[in-house]
Amino acid sequence: MPRIIRSGRNHVVVPWRGEVWIIALLGLLPAAVYFWYGAQDRLGPDPVNVFERWLGLWAVRFLVLTLLVTPLRVLAGYSLLRYRRMLGLLVFAYACLHVGTYVILDQQGNLGVLVQDITHRPFLLLGFVAFVLLSLLAATSTNWSMRRLGRQWGRLHRLVYGVALLVAVHFLMAFKTYNATSIGYAAILGMLVLWRVPDLWRKRMRRVP
Amino acid sequence: MARWSYPRPSPGEITPRSVWLGRRQMLAGAAVTAAEWGAGRASHAYGAGLHTRPGPFQATEKPTPLTDVTHYNNFYEFGLDKSDPATYSAAFQPRPWTLSVEGLVAHPRVWDLDQLIASMPMEERLYRMRCVEAWSMVIPWDGFALSELLRQAEPLGNARYVSFESVVRPDQMPGQRSGLDSLSWPYVEGLRLDEAMNPLTILAVGLYGEMLPNQNGAPVRLVVPWKYGFKGIKSITRIRLVADMPPTTWNRMSPDEYGFYANVNPEVDHPRWSQSSERVIGAGGFFGGGRKKTLMFNGYGEQVASMYAGMDLRTSY
Numbered sequence: 089m090p091r092i093i094r095s096g097r098n099h100v101v102v103p104w105r106g107e108v109w110i111i112a113l114l115g116l117l118p119a120a121v122y123f124w125y126g127a128q129d130r131l132g133p134d135p136v137n138v139f140e141r142w143l144g145l146w147a148v149r150f151l152v153l154t155l156l157v158t159p160l161r162v163l164a165g166y167s168l169l170r171y172r173r174m175l176g177l178l179v180f181a182y183a184c185l186h187v188g189t190y191v192i193l194d195q196q197g198n199l200g201v202l203v204q205d206i207t208h209r210p211f212l213l214l215g216f217v218a219f220v221l222l223s224l225l226a227a228t229s230t231n232w233s234m235r236r237l238g239r240q241w242g243r244l245h246r247l248v249y250g251v252a253l254l255v256a257v258h259f260l261m262a263f264k265t266y267n268a269t270s271i272g273y274a275a276i277l278g279m280l281v282l283w284r285v286p287d288l289w290r291k292r293m294r295r296v297p
Numbered sequence: 298m299a300r301w302s303y304p305r306p307s308p309g310e311i312t313p314r315s316v317w318l319g320r321r322q323m324l325a326g327a328a329v330t331a332a333e334w335g336a337g338r339a340s341h342a343y344g345a346g347l348h349t350r351p352g353p354f355q356a357t358e359k360p361t362p363l364t365d366v367t368h369y370n371n372f373y374e375f376g377l378d379k380s381d382p383a384t385y386s387a388a389f390q391p392r393p394w395t396l397s398v399e400g401l402v403a404h405p406r407v408w409d410l411d412q413l414i415a416s417m418p419m420e421e422r423l424y425r426m427r428c429v430e431a432w433s434m435v436i437p438w439d440g441f442a443l444s445e446l447l448r449q450a451e452p453l454g455n456a457r458y459v460s461f462e463s464v465v466r467p468d469q470m471p472g473q474r475s476g477l478d479s480l481s482w483p484y485v486e487g488l489r490l491d492e493a494m495n496p497l498t499i500l501a502v503g504l505y506g507e508m509l510p511n512q513n514g515a516p517v518r519l520v521v522p523w524k525y526g527f528k529g530i531k532s533i534t535r536i537r538l539v540a541d542m543p544p545t546t547w548n549r550m551s552p553d554e555y556g557f558y559a560n561v562n563p564e565v566d567h568p569r570w571s572q573s574s575e576r577v578i579g580a581g582g583f584f585g586g587g588r589k590k591t592l593m594f595n596g597y598g599e600q601v602a603s604m605y606a607g608m609d610l611r612t613s614y
Contacts, residue, residue: 129582133365134379134432136576136583193583194576201571211569261569264430265480265550267377 100167108174115178118146119185140189141262147182148259148273150175151252155280173229176248180226183219211261218254221247249284252277347503349439352420354497354522354600360423361434363505365579370512371428372531373480374463374470381472382512389469391508391515391532400460400537403451410516414502417441421506422499422520427561427595429525429547432576438520439503444494452490452538459493460543461486461519462535480546486519486530487543487557489604497522497600500533523597525559556614560605561595565614 091102103111122142126135154175161167195201205212225245227233234241256274263270372382375389394410419441427433447459463484467473473482492498501520502509509515514531521528527547537543547555554568563573572591580587594601605613 123583126583131582132380133361133369133578134576136587137432139583194588196588198574201573204566204571208566209569263377265373265377 098165098167103170112174136193143182143186147179150178152276180222183222187219214254214258218251221251249281252281347439349419349421352422355423356425356435358435360437361579366436367510374472376472385471386511389511394516397535398450400539401453401456402538424522425595432578434578437505438501440499440501443498443500455540456538457490458539458542459488460537460539461530461533463530464532464534484546486545491604523594523601528559558613563591
């Protein structure tokens, strides 16, 4: 069981050795199960599309969890900071699988279509930009990067709010009509970003001499 | 033309095959799970056989398996998910049904659908079906040429378009009850008169030789194989000949994505995805290789291209 250490007003949840890795494996389970089904033709008449959307949905779910860590500490006094990096990496893992499925299984590597997607279709461009930004965040998620970048690291990783907004719009555009699922997740992502605005504004003010 | 005379009991009276099959299985003491039983009942009139003869324009591709044709449907009246129509259409009553032919015609008439079926030459047409969402099926429809019905009504000289209207029954169609995520009802569609009179255009009342299952648009739907699937309006109650281009549901919802013509065209992309190729439904799992190039007019150019001669299909999409 994880230990809970009191630190000032907060309860800091500290994972035991290996726990974070077990969470990572559990987090990948939805992808593994659906991949197994799909390989056996048990995902229905349009398996690639189902798998693609499933991976996108789970990327959004882990993004919501990642962005919930701070509000949970500020509003409820429980800090899950020690888990946040792995949650963020799960977002990236699902984004990779989502994009990989689109490129390889769905478009079967058709470069012409992929270039057109980015140059002509805002829906896919939004997703692509979010994916590039996520890659940048994942690449700089190591302890070494944090030490190396110092104060800049925090500023760089605020890009995740941009990712959240891009993903929210991309998700809304993925359907032909408005629907409860995408509106629900987009609203949650929007609120999680909005909640941070006053704090971000204050940080900005502080920098003004 | 050889007329096919319809057997005595009207289709609505015939016990659906799934029901008598289910009964027989129960009598035999076979293990019928509750789920299978429920699924059998979901397709109401489905199972009543149709006596049709093979018609022209048979596609050469292998037909999509029946379970895929009946469990992968866009029919927003029953919900947004592809599996919703099969799941939520059990309560829908496709009989009795009337189909009204009206507007700019010499002989308007309200048809009882079973009488109409009995009086029309029934044909099987194996058609490719290309959805605007870039997937495709090959479906053996049973039905009759729309031109037959229109000719009997005698369109007047000023009739230039045909508008179609679908049924509104919120009590039987859960998708019509939800507010936020819905289209505006009734679903409406339209064709130019020459498109409606084209020999390829049919009203389907069955598929795979049996009455249309509820989820596929029972009891009567439009099939226009060179256009994207959403033109194939389902559960039609009204056909109206008009002078001006009628509104169409998806065009109203998003005019830059769905045009009035909606001809299958690999050169004109949807704003959100490429139309140059399509996922083949029922190709079998991830590695079934289920993607193929989309053909201009879905491969029916020989029959329809002349109708659009001189038109810019980029602007008239």
